[in-house]
Amino acid sequence: MSLDFPLDRTAAPVPGAERRAILADPGFGRWFTDHMAVAAWDAEHGWHDGGVRPLAPFTLHPGAAVFHYGQEVFEGLKAYRHADGGVWLFRPGDNARRFARSARRLALPELPEAAFVRAVEELVRADAAWVPEADGGAGGEATTPGPAPSTSGLSVSDPSAPDSSASGSGEQSLYLRPFLIATESFLGVRPSAEALFRVIASPAGPYFPSGVTGVTLWVTETYSRAAIGGTGAAKCGGNYAGSLAAQTEARENGCEQVLYLDSAGRGTIEESGTMNLCLVTRDGELLTPALGTILEGVTRDTVLALAPELGLRPVERTISLAELRAGAEDGTVTEVFAAGTAAVLTPVTGFKGAGHAFTVGDGTPGPTTLALRRTVLDLQYGRTEDRHGWLHRVL
Ligand SMILES: Cc1ncc(COP(=O)(O)O)c(C=O)c1O
Known part of the structure; x- marks a missing residue:
């Protein structure tokens, strides 16, 4: 059964003016877009419940395996806006294959390559307005107006991302973070029989704002x-x-x-x-x-x-x-x-x-x-x- 990622669009996107202010100086990993791609896996049903939904927190049982034994894998790739306004990924199949290899090593379920790429694509389509112009600036208008900031915009740093204080020159992009966590509640050291997949997105500013330094x-x-x-x-x-x-x-x-x-x-x-x-x-x-x-x-x-x-x-x-x-x-x-x-x-x-x-x-x-x-x-x-x-x- 192939996994699909239908869009359930948020009724409360970050207002356009706020989004444009974020895109003017996004830094790295500080702000998040309006949506996330999701899917679930369990040993009985395999992969199911794919979608692109409003960004929202997890509710997990405190016994979930990820909290105790660190059974988790992730990826990092970017969406780039070209001069003609088109939006492109770079070698996403390589990230998909590495994600599956990482999952295998951590005894997590392997997400098929096509589903990984599809999830990333559908999230980028839903949050296209968050893909900055290459040289900075807002990527486009939000397609759905909304009154209040959503749960996006959380200011949480990413431990695997380079320090944004070392940041720098040139091109902006939308950084994509697929990840997979073990969610079965069971205090024993064995592979979890349940897992959740998410892709979140965060606009990324120039890595070296004042020129490429060593x-x-x-x-x-x-x-x-x-x-x-x-x-x-x-x-x-x-x-x-x-x-x-x-x-x-x-x-x-x-x-x-x-x-x-x-x-x-x-x-x-x-x-x-x-x-x-x-x-x-x-x-x-x-x-x-x-x-x-x-x-x-x-x-x-x-x-x-x-x-x-x-x-x-x-x-x-x-x-x-x-x-x-x-x-x-x-x-x-x-x-x-x-x-x-x-x-x-x-x-x-x-x-x-x-x-x-x-x-x-x-x-x-x-x-x-x-x-x-x-x-x-x-x-x-x-x-x-x-x-x-x-x-x-x-x-
Ligand atoms: C430990 C480590 N090595 C190398 C890389 C570079 O990998 P990539 O070029 O796929 O981003 C990363 C970033 O993902 C990393 O975390």
């Missing part, structure tokens, strides 16, 4: 993110809860983000808290840690695929911190950047750890990083031809 990563030796056989490759809430103390350690040491090393003490680099890491070498390689315990980022895969177009050879392999440091110091590693949906590409201009610090290049964002960033953004916003078939039209 970040310094804190190489933590106190914490690791993932172990072989663990949940590192899944996008589950627990990975991010476990990263918060490391993030605090980074801040205390004057760094914006963390660089995680492998948990076996081999000294190999893995990824940042919410982004994959890439190195550019003097002899033309785009080098990134191989998959295994890291998240298989859509942006990582995108830059690997685009590398040859910029004259770079994509290479996925194990990279040690010692190699990175020696390369930065002798100039064989010319640039480093982090890649993820929220920031696209963030230049990494330096590293700090217990008893060491080094810069990359001259300590400013490098030309290859900026060119790759521009190439990805031009694709996402429809300013260049989509030769890879990555764009998915919604409106």
